[in-house]
Amino acid sequence: MTLNLQHLLKTMIFLSLTFFSCMLWAEIDKEQAIHAPVEELHASLLSIMESADTKSFQERYHVMEEAVVNHFNSPLIAKVILSRHWKTLEEQSQSDFIDLFNRLTISTYVDRFDSFSGESFKNLSIEQMKENRFMVKTELVRTNDGPVSFNYIVQNDGGEWKIISVIANGINDLSLKRADYSAIIKERGFDALIASLKEKISDLQPK
Amino acid sequence: MTGSHLFKLPKFLILTGILLLATGCATTQNSETVGDNDPLEPANRVMFNVTETLDKHLIKPIAKKYVDVTPVPVRTSVTNFFNNLGYLNVILNDFLQGKIHQGITDMLRFTYNSTFGIAGLFDVSTPIGMPHNVEDFGQTLATWGVDQGSYLYLIAPTTTRDITDQVPSTLLNPFFYMTGIIFAPISALSAVNTRANLLEATKIRDEAALDPYSFTREAYLQQREFLTYDGEPPATGYDDIFGDADDAGNAGNEEESGMLIIE
Numbered sequence: 001m002t003l004n005l006q007h008l009l010k011t012m013i014f015l016s017l018t019f020f021s022c023m024l025w026a027e028i029d030k031e032q033a034i035h036a037p038v039e040e041l042h043a044s045l046l047s048i049m050e051s052a053d054t055k056s057f058q059e060r061y062h063v064m065e066e067a068v069v070n071h072f073n074s075p076l077i078a079k080v081i082l083s084r085h086w087k088t089l090e091e092q093s094q095s096d097f098i099d100l101f102n103r104l105t106i107s108t109y110v111d112r113f114d115s116f117s118g119e120s121f122k123n124l125s126i127e128q129m130k131e132n133r134f135m136v137k138t139e140l141v142r143t144n145d146g147p148v149s150f151n152y153i154v155q156n157d158g159g160e161w162k163i164i165s166v167i168a169n170g171i172n173d174l175s176l177k178r179a180d181y182s183a184i185i186k187e188r189g190f191d192a193l194i195a196s197l198k199e200k201i202s203d204l205q206p207k
Numbered sequence: 208m209t210g211s212h213l214f215k216l217p218k219f220l221i222l223t224g225i226l227l228l229a230t231g232c233a234t235t236q237n238s239e240t241v242g243d244n245d246p247l248e249p250a251n252r253v254m255f256n257v258t259e260t261l262d263k264h265l266i267k268p269i270a271k272k273y274v275d276v277t278p279v280p281v282r283t284s285v286t287n288f289f290n291n292l293g294y295l296n297v298i299l300n301d302f303l304q305g306k307i308h309q310g311i312t313d314m315l316r317f318t319y320n321s322t323f324g325i326a327g328l329f330d331v332s333t334p335i336g337m338p339h340n341v342e343d344f345g346q347t348l349a350t351w352g353v354d355q356g357s358y359l360y361l362i363a364p365t366t367t368r369d370i371t372d373q374v375p376s377t378l379l380n381p382f383f384y385m386t387g388i389i390f391a392p393i394s395a396l397s398a399v400n401t402r403a404n405l406l407e408a409t410k411i412r413d414e415a416a417l418d419p420y421s422f423t424r425e426a427y428l429q430q431r432e433f434l435t436y437d438g439e440p441p442a443t444g445y446d447d448i449f450g451d452a453d454d455a456g457n458a459g460n461e462e463e464s465g466m467l468i469i470e
Contacts, residue, residue: 080448108415127442135442149438153445165448170433170440171426175448179425183418196417203414 034126037071037163038136038152042121045109049116057110057206064106072105073155073162074098080164081178085185093190100197107204118143121150132156133164244358244366245424251360255420258362262402267409270402284328285400290339291320291327295379296372300342304350312337341434343376345369349435355428360420364427 044067048060068074078098079086086094124137133155139147153165165174184193245251274282294317301310316332316339324331333339348368349355356367377383382393416422432440 111414112411129442129446133446135445151442165445167445169430170438171429172445172448175429176422176425178448179421180417183421187418193417200415200417 031126033161034134034154035123035136037154037161038138039123040071041067041152041163042138043067045113046116046119046121048110049113049119052114052116060110061106064109065102068102068106068109071163072102073157073164074102076155076157076162076164077101077174080174081181082185083178083182085182085190089190096194100194100201103201104197104204107201111204122147129153244355244428246357247359251358251424252420254362255360255423258360259419266398266402267406270399270406273399274403274406282400282403285396286404287320287324287330288327289397289400290330291317291324292382293376293380294320294327295381296344296376297340297342299375299379300344300347301340303344303347304342306342309340313340343369344372344374345431346435349431355431358424358428360424364423366428366431369431 044063048055048063051060051063075098078094078101081101082089082097089097120141122139122141124139127135127137129135133153136152136154138150138152140150141147149167149169151167152163153167154161155164156162165172167173181193184196277285294313298310298313298317301307301313316337319332319335319337320327320330323329330339345366345368348371353368355369359365359367359370361370382390382397385393412419412422412426432444
């Protein structure tokens, strides 16, 4: 009887340890999955910075294209930026806007991250905003100046964690673009917005 | 009262007027969203266009020339000098916000930079752990619960709350008490140096913005929020843009709020 009790106790301890280990691993896995799109983006940014002098704009564009297409939830970002105007658009116009917006995002990254002097990205913390939405806090460490805060809102859609907003030094790119684009739509209409985006993309290309 | 102080009296009255008017406006303004915080948009846009034109044809070219002919260490020292002159206002606002430790550190920073840093030309405090802090009366009012008020564009972006900082920042700046002969050239140098330090930021804005007015307003208001929370605004505040911060409350108000609800 005593032996059975001891056996039962051991089994219970073993099962509890196994259960808590699984919980812990699941939590670590989840945290890694949330960080993954941000880390992939940072790796691509460092890559285009380091190769700024050796690779062409187009080669660096392809590196960033992969990162943006795979790790940003562009349809959701486009919906938020166009806000109430989104629903007034035909499916083709929505799709065109997403495509243009991606091209502008990629071109802007390639244009801005165009030199390397020992910079690195550092993960700071992670904060839950909603059940499937987290803020990943990071900073760009610079050798000749203070750090720049880069925070990302990452959301799980259909089992995949993707970036839905970038906040650089407190300025949320999503809010900035929404205010900027809605002013153009209000004053000159959606076609003018598309024309302006095309012009910006063209301006960012090397001459 | 000396002659030079009598000369400064109208300036002081104007500043006091700004403080009273702006505080009044700021406390009666309750809007939360950025779009609603710009009821003076038509007038602001006029001022923005005037300033941009003046900047494009006069101030920016001078600032560029200044950058071309002035070595980086000299420009850094000029920036340090003006930052140090304005630092008494930072110290006051540290204490008004209850940041006692930061206030004491900033007093030490001001003393070190004014003495060992030769009148503030060299920042000798940052390397020994006393960094440059950014505090002003607008942030102090924010920590006291005063709403940001209406967005204003005068010669730079501000709000009816933030413009109140003009009073303490001017009165606490030793520069304000200088005589006219020194005041004019130093004012000009300060303006050109400030514009030169903003060349990169305005270049980024001009490259990215489709409507520079809206872009500047949004960036300014967000940057102020960031500073008010000392670089750590609550993450949940960023949920508002998705229109689902309060699922139960907002879900039916899509048309009313003009915001697309993201599920």
